[in-house]
Amino acid sequence: MIKGSCLCGGVRYEYDGELQEISLCHCSQCRKAQGSAFVAVSPIESARFRLVAGAELLKEYRAVPHKARVFCSHCGSPLYSARDDLPGIMRLRLGTVETPFQCQKAYHAYTDSRASWYEITDTLPRYPAARP
Ligand SMILES: [Zn+2]
Numbered sequence: 438m439i440k441g442s443c444l445c446g447g448v449r450y451e452y453d454g455e456l457q458e459i460s461l462c463h464c465s466q467c468r469k470a471q472g473s474a475f476v477a478v479s480p481i482e483s484a485r486f487r488l489v490a491g492a493e494l495l496k497e498y499r500a501v502p503h504k505a506r507v508f509c510s511h512c513g514s515p516l517y518s519a520r521d522d523l524p525g526i527m528r529l530r531l532g533t534v535e536t537p538f539q540c541q542k543a544y545h546a547y548t549d550s551r552a553s554w555y556e557i558t559d560t561l562p563r564y565p566a567a568r569p
């Protein structure tokens with residue numbers, strides 16, 4: 438069981454599954470949404486995700502019409518995103534996960550959009566835009 442929460446602790450969730458893949462997205466939308474060089478997200482099955490507390494605190498922002506970025510309206514923590522055309526999948530923001538886990542399968546996406554001040558120095562696969 439994976440557990441996590443937002444910065445203020447108002448939103449808490451559980452995921453009854455494994456985190457099997459990590460996407461490190463450097464696109465400009467993810468950089469702004471996180472206030473950081475990139476976002477670390479894992480795709481998860483919506484059916485196995487459960488809000489334990491704080492559903493009333495969740496708000497969403499849509500930078501593009503078909504994709505909701507969901508965050509805590511009290512502390513601002515980004516929690517997950519969900520696309521209208523992929524209802525079974527959410528993309529969990531891994532900075533909110535509290536349960537220790539390991540995941541060997543990770544990759545960089547949208548490296549052509551990466552911040553000028555950040556250099557990628559690992560050997561993970563890199564894709565200039567979305568992963569093909
Ligand atoms: Zn919060």
Ligand SMILES: [Zn+2]
Pocket residue numbers: 462463464465466467468547
């Ligand atoms: Zn992105």
